[in-house]
Amino acid sequence: MLPEIHVWVGLPDSNQLLDFSTKLLPDQAALEGLKWKTAIPPDFLWCGPSQLPDGVIYKPNIDAIGFILNRITKGRHAKLVLE
DSSP, rough: OOOOOOOOOTTTTTTTEEEEEEGGGGHEEEEETTOOOOOOSSSOOEOOGGGGTTTTOOOHHHHHHHHHHHHHHHHHHHHHHHO
């Protein structure tokens, strides 16, 4: 259900976190053979660090960030070459 890369964004200028995939977490857990035992998550999460639900942790993955930035850069380069 969730994409291969779970994408969320941290907005440092406003100290906010945005995740549009939270509603899919129980379904993803079920696909992995896990039982969701906490409250059903909201459809999305948009809050500051102090408002995160208990037990929720977002940790940037530098390798994933580098991968996405590399793909974006290659995509722009390919478009420029084709034009």
